[in-house]
Amino acid sequence: MTISGRVAIVGAAQVDTFKTANRSPVGLMSVAVHKALADAGLSLSDVDGLFTSSSYYAMPTLTLGEYLGIKPRYFDSTSVGGCSFISHLAHAAAAIEAGLCSVAVIAYGSTQRSDAGKLVSMAEQSAYELPYGLLHPIGAFGMVAQRHMAQYGTTSEQLAELAVAAREWSLLVDDAPFSTPLTVEEVVSSRVIASPLHKLDCCLVTDGGGAIIIISAERARDLRHDPVYLMGAGEAQNHRNFSQMPDLTSTEAARSSDRALQMAGVRLDQIDTVHVYDAFTISLLVLLEDLGFCKKGEGGAFVSEGRVAPGGSIALNTNGGGLAYTHPGMLSMFLIIEAVQQLRGTAGRRQIPDARLSMVHGMGMTLAAHATAVLSNETES
Numbered sequence: 264m265t266i267s268g269r270v271a272i273v274g275a276a277q278v279d280t281f282k283t284a285n286r287s288p289v290g291l292m293s294v295a296v297h298k299a300l301a302d303a304g305l306s307l308s309d310v311d312g313l314f315t316s317s318s319y320y321a322m323p324t325l326t327l328g329e330y331l332g333i334k335p336r337y338f339d340s341t342s343v344g345g346c347s348f349i350s351h352l353a354h355a356a357a358a359i360e361a362g363l364c365s366v367a368v369i370a371y372g373s374t375q376r377s378d379a380g381k382l383v384s385m386a387e388q389s390a391y392e393l394p395y396g397l398l399h400p401i402g403a404f405g406m407v408a409q410r411h412m413a414q415y416g417t418t419s420e421q422l423a424e425l426a427v428a429a430r431e432w433s434l435l436v437d438d439a440p441f442s443t444p445l446t447v448e449e450v451v452s453s454r455v456i457a458s459p460l461h462k463l464d465c466c467l468v469t470d471g472g473g474a475i476i477i478i479s480a481e482r483a484r485d486l487r488h489d490p491v492y493l494m495g496a497g498e499a500q501n502h503r504n505f506s507q508m509p510d511l512t513s514t515e516a517a518r519s520s521d522r523a524l525q526m527a528g529v530r531l532d533q534i535d536t537v538h539v540y541d542a543f544t545i546s547l548l549v550l551l552e553d554l555g556f557c558k559k560g561e562g563g564a565f566v567s568e569g570r571v572a573p574g575g576s577i578a579l580n581t582n583g584g585g586l587a588y589t590h591p592g593m594l595s596m597f598l599i600i601e602a603v604q605q606l607r608g609t610a611g612r613r614q615i616p617d618a619r620l621s622m623v624h625g626m627g628m629t630l631a632a633h634a635t636a637v638l639s640n641e642t643e644s
Contacts, residue, residue, distance in 0.1 A: 349623055366477075
């Protein structure tokens with residue numbers, strides 16, 4: 264039994280990706296769900312599978328199901344941080360293939376920016392780290408950057424290249440939060456937040472809601488949009504507390520991505536667009552190494568000279584990602600939606616010509632959990 268090519272994304276929508284207009288997190292999810300269903304040409308009465316994760320709600324499928332007024336026969340609130348929604352892709356595919364549901368909704372909503380720091384997260388606090396002054400997550404990623412610099416000679420200027428490239432991509436988006444380019448000098452001269460990371464090495468803090476609709480590949484061919492098929496998926500994890508991370512510069516992304524590529528039957532060099540969780544410049548650099556775009560320790564040189572900017576050799580985070588477009592607490596939903604737009608050919612000025620294969624990779628917590636998906640607008644690899 265395989266899920267490769269067996270299901271497809273047929274609807275996708277995002278709403279209020281910078282700041283919301285007096286909506287709650289579940290309200291944002293609801294708006295996104297209705298928009299995604301309209302995009303697919305389906306109705307709420309068709310939905311019998313519900314998948315979500317949240318920093319706000321302890322029992323998010325109950326909260327969302329009640330708000331939508333639906334009674335799904337299958338639901339999943341797997342929560343492994345920011346990569347949860349990529350995990351949900353594989354879980355929904357398995358559920359559909361097993362006959363447990365037929366129309367699955369994956370949804371997310373956050374009012375993190377509007378809350379202005381007032382959010383009390385449902386995530387438990389670390390008894391081993393917080394009392395000793397390690398602030399989550401920036402303190403941990405500062406340590407990752409320090410270690411990568413000490414071990415491999417990576418520089419602040421090389422990390423800044425990722426923020427500069429992200430801003431260039433975001434300027435191609437109609438609703439971009441910024442209107443001017445960024446320079447390496449501006450990044451490295453911005454305020455230090457957790458040495459050696461500067462303010463502009465950090466992701467945005469935004470609101471936002473998103474939803475995608477998944478059905479069987481066979482049924483998807485009859486709907487209004489060309490389907491975007493899930494061809495491969497992989498998950499991996501190795502710690503919960505940052506202090507238990509075996510190696511600060513290596514992650515399980517290597518294993519989750521290898522599993523996804525093997526299932527899809529494709530190579531990394533066949534991927535047309537790449538969408539990788541970029542909470543911080545250092546986390547993105549480490550993930551690019553672990554995903555196999557360059558050797559361990561060579562990430563700094565790899566991302567220099569515009570290689571990941573528009574016109575470079577890799578179409579990375581083509582809407583600007585978390586560093587320059589949106590980051591409402593958990594990013595992977597928006598990585599999936601951007602990949603869908605690229606594969607549909609609806610990405611406007613940032614469209615990658617003839618895009619056929621996309622890789623989406625998310626991390627959860629401090630490089631702790633990883634989920635990778637390979638998406639395609641064709642079922643043949």
